Amino acid sequence: MSTQINAAETLLSVSTAPYIKSEDTVSKIMWKVNLALAPAAIFGVIYFGVPALINIVVSIIAAVAAEYAVQKIRKVRITAFDGSAFLTGLLLAMCISPEMPPYMTAIGSVIAIVIAKHSMGGLGQNIFNPAHIGRAALMVSWPIAMTTWSTIKTPVDAVTSATPLGILKLQGYSELLETFGGRSELYKALFLGMRNGSIGETCTVLLVLGGLFLVWKKIINWQIPVVMIATVGILTWVFGPEGFFTGDPVFHMMAGGLIIGAFFMATDMVTAPITKKGQIVFAIGAGMITSLIRLKGGYPEGVCYSILLMNCVTPLIDLVIKPRIYGTGR
Amino acid sequence: MSETHDTHAAHVEKEYSILQIAMNLTIACLVSGIILATTYFITHPIAVEKAKMLEEQAMKDLVAEADTFNAVDGQEGWFSAEKGGSIIAYIVPSESKGYGGTIKIMVAVSTDGKVIDYNILSMNETPGLGDSAAKDFFRDRIKGKASDDLIVVKDPSNKENVQALTGATITSRAVTDGVRAAVDEVTEFTGGK
Amino acid sequence: MKVLKTFRGGVHPQDSKSYTRDKAIVEMPVPKKVVIPVSQHIGAPGIPVVKVGDDVKKGQLIAYNDTFITSSVHASTSGKVVDIGVYPSSYKNESLAIVIESDGLDEWAPGLPLHRDWESLDIKEIHQIVRDSGIVGLGGANFPSHIKISYGPEKKIDTFILNGAECEPYLNGDYRIMVEHTERLAAGVKIAMKSLNVKRGIVGIEDNKPEAVKAMTEALKGTDVQVVAVPTKYPQGAERMLIKVLAEREIPAGKRHSDIGVVGMNVCTIHSVANAVISGIPLIERVVTVAGDAVAEPMNVMVRIGTSFKDVIEFCGGLTKTPDKIINGGPMMGYAQGSMEVPVVKGVAGILAMTKEALCDGEEEACIRCGRCVEACPIGLIPSMLSILGERGRYEEAKEKFGILNCIECGSCSYVCPAKRNIVQYIRYLKNLNWEHSPHHK
C-alpha cells in the first residue's frame, strides 16, 4: 500500500488530542450497574413471586419508553437504550412494594424519567435522583398502595404483612424481636433477605456483593456506602430507644432500603458531589437524615428522602468543596 | 408598557412640607376608618348571629334529640344537651396530636359515658388519608363506644374496638385518643357530682 | 531507591512503547526536497537570509531574527533554494518556508563539524552558541532554549532538571538518546548546569525505563547530578509535575519554572545543546519515533528538519492500512494532521499513523458527572465543569470560578472520560474565545 491516501473517502481525520481514550463508556457503566443489581432483583422475584416480576418489567419498559418518547419529542439524540433509563426503571421497581398495582409503578417510572430527568435536560443534568423522585411521588400520591406489603411467614411461623422497620415504628423493638424469634434470627433474616419489604431491598448479602462488584470495577467509590451505612449505624446505636447507646445498629444497617440506597442510589454520580471529599459530606448528611427520619419522623424509613434532600445540597457542596488547584495557596 | 398616560403632570416633583405629606396619609386612613367602621357595624351583628347559628347547628348535628344547649358553668367550652329540661349528653372540646399537627374535636358524650358522635373542628391531616377521620364511616366506628373500647386496632375482624383508617393509623389513634379523653372527663364530671 | 511522593491525579494509558523501545536510532537518508518553515518556535519568525536560487550548505544559517525571543533556522542539507513561500506546516498550520532541493552531496558548511573544549568556554559564549544553533525546546514547548539556559544568575536558579520522563505513549526518542548517546547527553547536562551556574542537577526518568536510569547513573557518577527514577504515570513529564516530584516545589499559578529557581529541559534539547557546544552542529535533525498500527515498520529515525511526514513514513516501509489519523507527537498531546505533506519541524517527536480501531474514540455524550476527570486532573481542576462551560461559551466563569488558565492541556481528563467528551478542545475553545464577540454573549 502506498502513501497516496487523498481520495475523498480516505481523508484524514483531525480532532483535538488526546487521541486514545479509556475503554469505559457511559453505556458500559450503566449496564454493569444493572448487572450488579440483577442478583438482588432476581432474589426479589423468587421470594415475592409473580407480582414482583410484573412490577420490575413494567417499570423498566415504562422508563425506557418514556425516555425514547421524550427524546423524540425534544429532537435530541436517542439514548434510551444506553442502560440508564433501564437502570432507573429497575431501581424504582426494587424500591417499591411487590404488591404495587403495576399501572402506578408505570406512572412512577414516567415521572422519574420525564419530570426528574428530562425536564432538567436529560442524562447527567438532573439534580434529583430520578428513581427516588418517582418513588417519593408515588408515596405521596398513593400512600396506601405504597405501604401495603406482601404477606409473608416469619421464621417463627407468624404471618406478617409489615416490614421490620414498620413493626419497629408502630409496635416497638420487643415486638420486632418477638416476630422474628430473637435477635440472631432477626439478623439472619435481614442478611439473607427472608423478610418483608420492597422488591429489591431485602437481600443484604446479594446487594453488598453487587456493590463490591461496582467498587472493584471502579464504578463507585467505596466512601459513599461505607460512610453512609456507618453514620446510620452510629447514630441509631447512640440514640437508642432506652437512652444513649442502647440502639441496635446492626439491625438498622441492614433494615429497610439502606443497603441498596447506599450502594446504588447515593452513589448515582449524576446527583452526588463530584469530588471524593464532597461525597463523604454527602454520605454523612444522608446517613444523618436517614437516622433522623427513622427515629423521629413520620415514616418508618428515610433513605429515599435523605438521598433526595442531600441531592439538593449537592450543588452547594460542589461549590464549597473543590480540589486544591496546583500552585495556588488553597 | 402600553398604558395610556393621561396625567404625566402628576409625576412632576413638587416640594411639600412634612406635615402636608403626613396629613395626606392620615386623611386616607381616616376615610378608611370610616368605611370600615360602617361596614363593621352592619356586618358584625350578622356575623355573631351566624356564628351562633352554626354552633347550634353543629351541636344539633351531634345530639339530634336534644332541644336546647346550655353552657356548663365552670367547664370552659362545655355544653349540656338537654331534652325536655333534662341533660342527656355533654358536648366537650378535646384535642390531640395527629400526623400533621393538632386535631381539635367536639365530642358529644352521653351521660352514661358513651360516645354519641364527634365533630372535627380543625385539623391538618393529609387530604384523602388522615382527613377521612371526619367522614361518617369512621365516625360510625367510634360512635356508641365507651372509654374502654376506644382503642385502635388494625384487625378488620375486631368489631369491639376502633378499626384504624387504612394508611392513617396515626390519625386514627389521635382522634380516638382525643375522644376517649373527652369521655373520661365527662365520666369524671358526672361521677363527681 | 527513595520513594517519591507523587503528584495528584494522572492516568495510566497503555504505554505502547514496545513497538520501538529496543530499536536503535536509524539515520534517514536525505530526501530530495526539504521544506523548512522559518517559524518552528515560540516567538518572532526568522527572516530568510537566503534568496531563491541561492546555493546553501548543510548547517548554514538560512533565517534569522534580531529580537530576543526567536530562534535561528539552518539548512538541513546542501542544495539549492527553489522557493520561499507559505507552506502548510506541522506547527502553526502554515508558515513561510524555505524550500531546498537537495544536491545529494549533503555537504557541511565550512568549518563544520568542529571540536570545542566546552569547559574552557565562558558562560556568555555558551549562551551565544546555543542561540546561534537555533535550539528550541524539543519536549513540546518549542520555546527558544538560549533564553532558558541563560536564566541562571538573574533569576536565582538553583536546580537544573533533565526531563527524561517521556511519559507519552509510543514515543521512545528521549529513551534512545539516553541509552545510545549517554556520554554526549551527560556532557550536555554539565554544560547546561555550567551555563545556568547551578550546583544541583536532577535527572528524572520514569521507572519503566530502567536501562536509561542505569546508563545515566553510570555516566553521571561522581558529579553533583542525581539520577532519579520517578513513578510511571502520565503526565509525569509535565514540568509542573516533575518539579513537584523531584524538587518538591510547586510553581505558583501563572508563574513559570524559572520563578521558583528551577529550569527543566528535555533530553533531546540537551543533546542538541551538547552537539552545538561541543561539535558546533546547529539543530538540523532530530529523533522521531514512527509508530502506530498503520505503519509497516515502526522505528526511531533521525530525521532532517524539513523532511515531509510522507517521506518519513515511506522510509519506514509505508502504510499497511488506511490510517484514520496521522499524529504529530504522542497520542495524548500531539496534533492530528490534515495532510501528510507537512514537514518535520524541530518540535516533532513522533509520527503516528493510527487506524480507527486503535483510537477507541466514541461519540461525545452528556457529562454524567462521574468525577473521573476530577480524579485524573493533575492540576486539581474540575474538567467536567470546564467542558460544560465550554459548550456554553462561558469564559469568564471558567476563569474566575474554575481556574481554566491553570490547565496544562495534558488530556488526562479527556482520556478517562467515559462520555468521550472533548474536554481539552472545550478548554482551548474557551481560552481562545474572545469574550466580547462570543456568539453566546447575549
Next chain:
Amino acid sequence: MTEYLLLFISAAIVNNFVLTRFLGLCIFFGVSKRLDASLGMGMAVTSVITLSSILAWVVYNFVLLPLDLVFLKTVVFVLLIASFVQLLEMVIKKYAPALYGMWGIYLLLIATNCVVLGVPLINAESNFTLMKSIVNALGSGVGFAIAIVLMASLREKLEYADVPKPLQGMGIAFILAGMLALSFLGFSGMIKI
C-alpha cells in the same frame, strides 16, 4: 426550652414556609436566580419578620385585643410593617452602610410581602406569647432562607443544563420547587405541634 426548639424546627423545616405553607412565593421565585442575592434576601426576610412580629405582637396584645378590634389587624399590621421597614431601611442606610450593601437593598422589596405579613397574622391567630412569636418568626425566616438558598444553588446549576426551552426560567423554577417540596415531605409527621 424544648418547646421553643421544637417550634423553631417545625417552623423552619417540617412546616417550611415556602415549601409546605406557600407563603412568600413571589420573592422566593423572584430572587432565587443568584446565590448571593438569595443569601441577602434570606437574611433580610429573617430580620424583618422577627422585628415586625415583635411590633405586631405589641400592637395586637396591647391595642387591638383590649379594644376588641381584632378585625382591624390586617390594615394596622400592613401599615405598621410597611412604615417600620421604611424606617429600618433609612436607619441602616445611614448608620451601617456595609450592612445595607449586603441586604438592605432587599428591604423595600419585602416591605409589602405576604411572608412578612403572614407570620404576624399567624402569631396573632395562634395567640402566641411574645417569646413564641419571636421563635416562630425566627424559625420561619430561617426556613425561608434555607429554601431560597437551596433553590438558588439549584437554579445556578441548571443554568448549565439543557433545560428544554419552554421550561427555562420560571417553569423549571416551579418544577424544582416541586421536587424540593417532595423531598421536604420526608420531614412530615416529625414534629407535631
Next chain:
Amino acid sequence: MYTAFMILVIMAVVGLIFGLILAVANKKFAIESNPLIHLVEEALPKGQCGACGYAGCIAYAEAVVTDPDVSPSLCIPGKAVVAKMVAELTGKAAAEVEPRVARIKCGGSADKAVNAFRYSGIQDCVAANYTQGGHKGCKYGCLGFGTCVKACPFDALEMGENGLPVVNQKLCTGCGACEAACPKKVISMQPLGAKVTVDCNSRDKGAAARKLCSSACIACGLCVKNCPHGAVKMEDNLAVVDPHICETICTEATCTAKCPTGAILKLM
C-alpha cells in the same frame, strides 16, 4: 359608639405615624432616579444584541440619557423608527440609520467545495477554525457549523440544507452579531438596496481557488470589466463591490452576466 370612635382614632394615629416617617424619609433620603432611562429602554427592541456597543439595551438607554455625546441612533435593529423615538425622548438629533442586512459571502456548499480532511470534535465554527483552520480545502470558506445561527438574537439565520447559513431578510435587523461571531469573516453587513453581492470570500489565486471550490471567485476580472459604473474592483484576488455605487447609481446589474463560476450574484 365607643368602638367606632376607637376605630377612627387608631386609623388616624397609624396614618399619622406612617405619614410622618415617610415624609421625613423622603426629605432626607430622596434617591433621584431618572424616569427617562426607563422610557428609553422601553422604546428599544430589547434584542440585547450589543450592536449599539453597549452591554445590552439598559446600558445603552442609560448612556444615551446621561451622556449628551451618545448618539440616539446607535440601535441598528431598531432602524429609523427607534432612533427617532430615542431622539425625541432625549432631545437629540437622530442621524440617518442605513438599513443593512447580513449577506453570506460563500457559495461553497457541500457539493461544490472540496474538503481537506475530516473534522471531528466540537461542532462549532470557532472551535473547528483553530483545529487546523477547519476541514474545508478553501481556508476562507464557511465551515457550516452554524455559530452565526446561534449568535443571531433575532432568529434570522437558519442552516440551509447545503451546509451554508441562510439569512431570512424579513427578520434580519442588520445588527451584525453574526458577523462578529463568524471566525472566517464570511458574513458582512451590506445595504439593503445593493443590486449584487459577491458570493465568495477566497483570496486564493484563481487556479488554486478553482481547484478547491467550483463556485469560487477566480479573480478573472470579467465582472470588473462588465460594470459600467466602476463599482466592482479586484482586491487580493477577490471581486469587491462598492455597495454605495451599486445601490445608488446602478440601475441594471450587468456585472454578473459573464462570471464563469457564478461567484457574483444578482439580488432581486
Next chain:
Amino acid sequence: MRNLWNIYKKGLIDENPIFVLALSLCPALAVTTSVVNAFTMGLSVMFVITANNVSVSLIRNLVNPKVRVPVYITSIATIVTFVELVLEAFAPLLYKELGIYLALVVVFAIILARAEVFASKNKVIPSFFDGLGMGSGFTLAMVIIGVIRELLGSGTILGHTVLGAWYNPALIMILPPGAFLLIGYMIGGLKIYEAKKAKKLREVDAQ
C-alpha cells in the same frame, strides 16, 4: 369600546398575573386544592383589584406622590377588610377555608402593581376594566389550576365525583409538590404558545 375590550383582554393571557407575570403566587398554590376555594379567592381578588383600581383612579390627583404607595396600601387594606367582614358574615365556612390567605390579599403584588402602573395614570373607566381584566385573568388561572388539582387529586369537581370509583386519586395533586409541578408545566405550555404567536407576528410585521 374596542379600546376597553383590549384593556380588559390583556389580563387574561398576555399579561396573566400568575402564569406570565408570576405575581401573587401564594394563593395560586395554597387555595387551589378545590375549585370552590379557588373560585372564591379569585372573585375576592377580582373585587379587590377592581375596587382598588377605581378608588385609586378617583383619588389619583389628590394624593401626594410622596405617600402614593402607602395610600394605595391603605386603600387595598380597607377593601380587603371589607371583603373579610362580608364573607365572615355571609359565608363563614368559606371564610374559614380561605384562612389567612384572604388577609394576605392585601400584599398581593398584582394589586399594588395595577394601582401603580395603570390606575394612578388613567381615568376611572379604563381603570375599572383593567382591574376587571387582571382580576378575571387571576380568577381564570385559579380556576384552571383548581379544576386540574381537584379532578386529579380527589377525582371530583366542585365536590361531585366525576372520575368514578375506578379512579384512584393521586394525592400529590392536592399536596404542595403537585401544585408546584403543575404550575411549572403550565407556564412551560403557555411559553410554547406565546413563542409560536410571537414568531408569526414578527414575520407578518416585517412584510
